[in-house]
Amino acid sequence: xxxxxxxxxxxxxxxxxxxxxxxxxxxxxxxxxxxxxxxxxxxxxxxxxxxxxxxxxxxxxxxxxxxxxxxxxxxxxxxxxxxxxxxxxxxxxxxxxxxxxxxxxxxxxxxxxxxxxxxxxxxxxxxxxxxxxxxxxxxxxxxxxxxxxxxxxxxxxxxxxxxxxxxxxxxxxxxxxxxxxxxxxxxxxxxxxxxxxxxxxxxxxxxxxxxxxxxxxxxxxxxxxxxxxxxxxxxxxxxxxxxxxxxxxxxxxxxxxxx
Amino acid sequence: xxxxxxxxxxxxxxxxxxxxxxxxxxxxxxxxxxxxxxxxxxxxxxxxxxxxxxxxxxxxxxxxxxxxxxxxxxxxxxxxxxxxxxxxxxxxxxxxxxxxxxxxxxxxxxxxxxxxxxxxxxxxxxxxxxxxxxxxxxxxxxxxxxxxxxxxxxxxxxxxxxxxxxxxxxxxxxxxxxxxxxxxxxxxxxxxxxxxxxxxxxxxxxxxxxxxxxxxxxxxxxxxxxxxxxxxxxxxxxxxxxxxxxxxxxxxxxxxxxxxxxxxxxxxxxxxxxxxxxxxxxxxxxxxxxxxxxxxxxxxxxxxxxxxxxxxxxxxxxxxxxxxxxxxxxxxxxxxxxxxxxxxxxxxxxxxxxxxxxxxxxxxxxxxxxxxxxxxxxxxxxxxxxxxxxxxxxxxxxxxxxxxxxxxxxxxxxxxxxxxxxxxxxxxxxxxxxxxxxxxxxxxxxxxxxxxxxxxxxxxxxxxxxxxxxxxxxxxxx
Numbered sequence: 001x002x003x004x005x006x007x008x009x010x011x012x013x014x015x016x017x018x019x020x021x022x023x024x025x026x027x028x029x030x031x032x033x034x035x036x037x038x039x040x041x042x043x044x045x046x047x048x049x050x051x052x053x054x055x056x057x058x059x060x061x062x063x064x065x066x067x068x069x070x071x072x073x074x075x076x077x078x079x080x081x082x083x084x085x086x087x088x089x090x091x092x093x094x095x096x097x098x099x100x101x102x103x104x105x106x107x108x109x110x111x112x113x114x115x116x117x118x119x120x121x122x123x124x125x126x127x128x129x130x131x132x133x134x135x136x137x138x139x140x141x142x143x144x145x146x147x148x149x150x151x152x153x154x155x156x157x158x159x160x161x162x163x164x165x166x167x168x169x170x171x172x173x174x175x176x177x178x179x180x181x182x183x184x185x186x187x188x189x190x191x192x193x194x195x196x197x198x199x200x201x202x203x204x205x206x207x208x209x210x211x212x213x214x215x216x217x218x219x220x221x222x223x224x225x226x227x228x229x230x231x232x233x234x235x236x237x238x239x240x241x242x243x244x245x246x247x248x249x250x251x252x253x254x255x256x257x258x259x
Numbered sequence: 260x261x262x263x264x265x266x267x268x269x270x271x272x273x274x275x276x277x278x279x280x281x282x283x284x285x286x287x288x289x290x291x292x293x294x295x296x297x298x299x300x301x302x303x304x305x306x307x308x309x310x311x312x313x314x315x316x317x318x319x320x321x322x323x324x325x326x327x328x329x330x331x332x333x334x335x336x337x338x339x340x341x342x343x344x345x346x347x348x349x350x351x352x353x354x355x356x357x358x359x360x361x362x363x364x365x366x367x368x369x370x371x372x373x374x375x376x377x378x379x380x381x382x383x384x385x386x387x388x389x390x391x392x393x394x395x396x397x398x399x400x401x402x403x404x405x406x407x408x409x410x411x412x413x414x415x416x417x418x419x420x421x422x423x424x425x426x427x428x429x430x431x432x433x434x435x436x437x438x439x440x441x442x443x444x445x446x447x448x449x450x451x452x453x454x455x456x457x458x459x460x461x462x463x464x465x466x467x468x469x470x471x472x473x474x475x476x477x478x479x480x481x482x483x484x485x486x487x488x489x490x491x492x493x494x495x496x497x498x499x500x501x502x503x504x505x506x507x508x509x510x511x512x513x514x515x516x517x518x519x520x521x522x523x524x525x526x527x528x529x530x531x532x533x534x535x536x537x538x539x540x541x542x543x544x545x546x547x548x549x550x551x552x553x554x555x556x557x558x559x560x561x562x563x564x565x566x567x568x569x570x571x572x573x574x575x576x577x578x579x580x581x582x583x584x585x586x587x588x589x590x591x592x593x594x595x596x597x598x599x600x601x602x603x604x605x606x607x608x609x610x611x612x613x614x615x616x617x618x619x620x621x622x623x624x625x626x627x628x629x630x631x632x633x634x635x636x637x638x639x640x641x642x643x644x645x646x647x648x649x650x651x652x653x654x655x656x657x658x659x660x661x662x663x664x665x666x667x668x669x670x671x672x673x674x675x676x677x678x679x680x681x682x683x684x685x686x687x688x689x690x691x692x693x694x695x696x697x698x699x700x701x702x703x704x705x706x707x708x709x710x711x712x713x714x715x716x717x718x719x720x721x722x723x724x725x726x727x728x729x730x731x732x733x734x735x736x737x
Contacts, residue, residue, distance in 0.1 A: 039293075043268050047694050048688075050688055051684060051688065052684065071336075071691070071697075072688060072691040072692055073691040073692075073693075073694050073695060073696050073700075075692075076691065076692050076693055076694035076695075077694040081692070082692055084689065084692075087689070088685050088686050088689035089709055090686065090689075090690070090703070090704060090712075091708065092706070092708055092709070092710035093703055093704070093707035094707070097703075098690075098693070098703070101695055101699065101703065102690075102693035102695055105693075105694040105695055105696075105699075106694050109694070115346055138595075141707065157691060160692065162694070178275075194594025208627065
C-alpha cells in the first residue's frame with residue numbers, strides 16, 4: 001500500500017528526514033517512535049502533503065501511484081488521512097457541515113452520490129458512537145472551544161466518517177487523560193481492518209498498550225535507527241531514547257553509551 | 260513556499276452590455292440639466308424646486324475626500340451623463356410593453372420579469388440605467404394596500420406621500436453625494452406598507468447600470484406605517500467597462516410605531532479588473548428613521564463589488580424602545596477600496612442597537628470599517644453592542660477599524676469588540692487534508708467567519724451571498 005524509498009525532506013532548507021525507507025501493507029499497524037526532533041511529525045506531514053515541507057530526494061508510492069505528485073486534498077480523497085497533533089479551529093463552521101462537505105468530496109471522487117444533510121446526519125450519529133461523542137458536538141464549530149481530549153476524539157470521528165485506507169495518527173495520544181486515551185484507542189481499533197493500514201506516530205509507549213502494532217520503527221536524527229516488533233516499544237520505555245541517538249549518528253555509530 | 264497569496268482570476272459573469280438604443284441627455288450638470296430631467300419625466304413643480312434647492316446647495320459643498328480611507332482620481336462631474344433611458348418607452352401598464360431586449364437582460368441576470376417566470380414570493384422593481392423598466396406583482400400587492408412601484412410613478416400617483424417623506428430622513432443638504440442625488444435622481448423604488456399590514460412577499464429592486472458614461476442616481480423610499488412589516492432586498496450589477504462609473508444613491512426608510520423594516524443588500528457592482536482599472540464608484544447614503552415607539556430597522560449588507568464603496572447605512576432611533584441593527588459583510592479583492600460602516604443615533608429612551616461587521620480583505624485591497632454610536636442626553640437606558648471583525652487574505656491587503664463613540668448620559672452602555680485574523684496556511688491544510696479543495700476551503704472559512712451576518716439574510720439571499728463570496732475569492736489564494 002505504501003512504499004517510502006530513501007526519503008529526504010525538510011523545512012526552510014533544513015533537512016529533517018535523511019533517508020527513510022518504510023513499507024506498509026494492508027491490514028498492518030506500524031508505530032513510529034522516537035525522541036523529540038527525530039522527524040516523526042515531519043514524516044506524517046510529508047505523507048499528508050503539508051505545503052511548508054519540501055521533499056528533496058526519494059519517493060513515496062501509494063497504491064503504486066506517486067503520492068508526492070498529488071495535492072493534499074487529492075491524497076485525502078484517495079484515502080490518506082492524517083490525525084493532527086494540534087487540530088485546527090474553524091470558527092463559524094459546524095462540525096456536521098464540515099464533515100459532510102469532506103465526506104461528499106470523497107463520494108464525488110468515487111463517483112458515488114452525495115448525501116443530503118438528513119442522510120448524513122444519520123450516518124454521523126452512527127459513526128460518532130466510535131468515539132462516544134454526543135450530538136452537541138455536531139452543531140458546534142469545528143474544534144472551537146473543544147478541550148484537548150475532545151479535539152483528539154474529533155480527529156478520530158473524522159477518521160470514522162472518511163474511512164481512510166491509510167491513517168497516519170500524529171501524536172494522537174498526547175495530552176489525553178487515561179479515559180480519553182481509552183476511548184481514542186478503542187476508536188482506532190474499531191476502525192482498523194484487514195483492508196486498511198494505520199501508522200501511529202507517538203512518543204510514548206502507552207498508546208501501544210491499547211493499539212498493538214505489528215511493527216515498531218524508531219526514528220533518530222531523521223533516520224530509522226531501529227526496527228522491531230511491539231516488544232521494541234517496551235524496551236524503549238525502559239531504556240529511553242538516548243542510546244539510539246548515539247547509534248544513529250554516523251561518527252559514533254560504534255560506541256553504545258550506557259543510559 | 261506557498262504563502263497565501265493573490266492570484267485572482269475570477270471572471271465577473273454579469274459584465275455583459277445590453278445593446279439597446281437609449282435616450283441620453285448631453286453630459287454635464289447645470290440647472291438646465293435638472294430642468295431637462297424634470298421635463299423628460301413630466302414632474303410637477305415641487306419636484307423641480309426640491310431638485311434645484313439640492314443642486315444649489317451641492318454647489319456650495321465639497322466632496323468628502325479627506326476623511327474616508329479611500330483614494331481615487333478627481334471625478335469630473337461635468338463629464339457624467341445624468342440621464343440615460345432605454346428608448347422604447349415603456350409605460351409599464353403591462354409587462355408586454357417592456358422591450359424584450361430588457362426582459363432578456365434581466366433574465367440573464369437571474370431576474371425573470373415576465374408573468375410566467377416571475378420569482379415566487381418576491382416582487383421585483385427592475386431599474387435599468389436611469390429608469391425603472393418593470394415592477395412585478397404590483398396588483399397583487401395593491402390588494403393588501405401595499406404600494407410598490409417606481410419612484411416616477413410614485414411622484415405621479417402618490418404625490419402626498421412622496422412630499423411628506425422625501426428628504427425627511429436624508430435632507431437634501433445632508434452630504435455632498437446625497438445633495439447630488441437629490442438634484443438629479445432619475446428613478447428608484449417606492450414602497451408603502453399601510454398600518455397593520457405585514458407585507459405578504461419580499462419586495463426587491465434590482466439595479467443595472469448599462470451605459471458606460473452615465474451615472475446611476477436612484478432613490479428608494481420605504482415607509483412602514485404603525486405595526487407594518489416589510490422585508491426588502493436590493494441587488495445590483497453592471498457591465499465591465501474600463502472607465503469608472505458613478506453610482507450615488509439615496510435610500511430613506513421610515514418606521515412608525517411598532518413597525519419593522521428589514522433591508523438587505525447584496526451589492527455586486529463591477530469592481531474593476533485586477534489592476535484596478537474600471538469599476539463602479541459607489542457613494543451611497545442609506546438611512547432609516549425609527550420614528551415611532553417600539554419600531555425596528557435592520558440593515559443587512561453584503562458588499563462584494565464596486566471599485567470604491569463609501570456607504571454607512573444608519574439608524575436614527577427616535578422612538579422610545581426602538582431598535583436599530585446593522586449586519587455587514589464587506590469583501591474587497593484586487594485593488595478595491597471600501598470605507599463602510601454605520602451610524603446609530605440614539606435619541607429615544609431605552610433604544611438599542613447592534614452592529615456586527617465582518618470585513619474581508621484580499622489582494623491589494625483596502626477595507627475599513629467606520630462606525631458612529633451616538634447616545635444623546637435624553638436617550639436614557641440605551642444600549643449598543645458592536646462587534647467588528649476583520650480577516651486578511653494574503654499579505655498585501657489592509658483592514659482598518661474606525662469606531663466613534665459618543666455617550667451623553669450615564670444610564671446607557673456601549674460595548675465594542677474588535678478582532679483581526681488571517682486565514683492561516685494551517686487552517687487551509689487542515690481542510691484540504693480532509694479532501695476539501697483549496698478554493699472550497701477558503702470559501703468555507705469565509706462563510707464561517709460571516710455566519711452571524713448570513714443568518715440575518717432571507718434564505719435565497721443567504722445562498723446567493725455564500726456563492727458570491729466563494730466566487731469572488733476564487734483563485735485568491737495559492
